[in-house]
Amino acid sequence: MKVTKVTSETCFNLLVTGLVDLENAYELKGGITHPYPQNLQRALNQLALLSLRTNQPIIQSLGQVLKFCKTTPLINWPVDFSQIEAFPIDELEEIYLLENIPEVRTTEYCQEFAQDVIESNKPGLLQREVYTQIKNLTLRYKTIEEKDTIYREVREFLARHAITTLHERVSFKLKCKAKPETVEEEIFNVVYTHSVPANKFINDKIARCKLCGSLVTMHNDTMTCAVRKCDFNISKKKKDLVNFINPDDTVKLAAPDIRYYLVSPSVPELKLRDQAEKLKCKVTMWPGLDSYDLLIVCPDGYKFCVDVKDWKSASGLAQKCSETGFPMSDIKKHGIEGDKYCFVVPDAHKVNKPNYKEVFQGHSDAEIYYESELIELIQSHV
Ligand SMILES: [Zn+2]
Numbered sequence: 001m002k003v004t005k006v007t008s009e010t011c012f013n014l015l016v017t018g019l020v021d022l023e024n025a026y027e028l029k030g031g032i033t034h035p036y037p038q039n040l041q042r043a044l045n046q047l048a049l050l051s052l053r054t055n056q057p058i059i060q061s062l063g064q065v066l067k068f069c070k071t072t073p074l075i076n077w078p079v080d081f082s083q084i085e086a087f088p089i090d091e092l093e094e095i096y097l098l099e100n101i102p103e104v105r106t107t108e109y110c111q112e113f114a115q116d117v118i119e120s121n122k123p124g125l126l127q128r129e130v131y132t133q134i135k136n137l138t139l140r141y142k143t144i145e146e147k148d149t150i151y152r153e154v155r156e157f158l159a160r161h162a163i164t165t166l167h168e169r170v171s172f173k174l175k176c177k178a179k180p181e182t183v184e185e186e187i188f189n190v191v192y193t194h195s196v197p198a199n200k201f202i203n204d205k206i207a208r209c210k211l212c213g214s215l216v217t218m219h220n221d222t223m224t225c226a227v228r229k230c231d232f233n234i235s236k237k238k239k240d241l242v243n244f245i246n247p248d249d250t251v252k253l254a255a256p257d258i259r260y261y262l263v264s265p266s267v268p269e270l271k272l273r274d275q276a277e278k279l280k281c282k283v284t285m286w287p288g289l290d291s292y293d294l295l296i297v298c299p300d301g302y303k304f305c306v307d308v309k310d311w312k313s314a315s316g317l318a319q320k321c322s323e324t325g326f327p328m329s330d331i332k333k334h335g336i337e338g339d340k341y342c343f344v345v346p347d348a349h350k351v352n353k354p355n356y357k358e359v360f361q362g363h364s365d366a367e368i369y370y371e372s373e374l375i376e377l378i379q380s381h382v
Pocket of ligand 1: 209210211212213214225226227230231232
């Protein structure tokens with residue numbers, strides 16, 4: 001694939017052609033319609049990236065761009081055009097915004113970049129808040145086992161219910177060991193802030209993926225699960241994998257932040273658990289109040305401590321893993337040590353980028369496996 005780096009020049013060129021395209025589309029369609037012309041959308045993405053790189057406020061909308069075009073000399077935009085060329089570009093930032101790639105990939109790259117590189121910009125804030133709230137629910141319990149049970153119950157409920165009915169929430173509250181009113185106030189009221197928009201319904205019903213609990217929508221006669229990496233999207237029997245829910249005011253959708261940063265990352269984690277359990281392993285999710293993702297105890301007693309990392313950028317991930325690693329003092333404190341500590345990436349990354357692991361290893365000494373490699377390793381301990 002031809003890689004072209006994002007610079008002020010590429011951005012400016014795209015912006016100009018994008019605006020011309022917009023004008024043509026305006027004439028043709030009698031107004032500004034969505035999606036925007038491709039060049040314009042890429043220009044908007046690049047502007048956002050350029051602002052992030054230099055820690056400046058992001059230009060939020062097309063309206064803002066048009067206003068800047070009319071009123072503000074380029075040199076005064078909140079994108080430091082003079083600084084860009086001097087900014088070191090590593091693989092993390094080779095975000096292929098110039099390539100004609102599906103929008104969703106661009107969005108994921110930008111989220112990774114935004115979430116973990118630029119501290120002053122805090123997407124994922126709500127998700128972090130919710131993790132803290134879940135931990136607060138465990139405070140009145142003494143042992144780490146009791147705390148972990150509550151944490152696991154709530155976290156898995158959220159991970160499996162991007163969409164939830166009133167009935168599901170009520171039965172969960174009754175079943176869960178934490179106080180029902182606290183779960184309602186501190187968790188549900190914070191997480192389930194949205195309704196499913198009617199234009200996403202399929203035949204007047206809300207369609208929910210049976211595999212991950214997320215919204216399924218229909219486009220050109222094809223059903224798609226909102227979690228792109230969900231196995232639903234590669235299944236040949238999609239119809240069997242959908243639940244239809246009657247829409248009413250009590251059916252709730254998790255806030256976007258929760259869907260991106262809690263539901264979506266949990267999909268490969270829970271998939272790995274299911275695979276390991278099939279091999280007769282005993283798996284504990286998020287042990288030690290989320291010290292890592294999975295403690296896998298093999299039938300022969302060998303213990304894998306695993307953190308699943310679904311990052312597109314191998315060097316970005318390497319940097320992150322080298323910085324944070326496994327929190328060994330917490331792990332020792334909670335008695336959840338293992339024989340091997342490793343990071344695991346879904347196989348999809350090997351398909352998209354065959355040298356993913358090599359790039360990672362070029363930047364970090366941390367142990368890393370593809371998901372299928374870990375399964376093979378587990379098999380040697382059965
Ligand atoms: Zn799904």
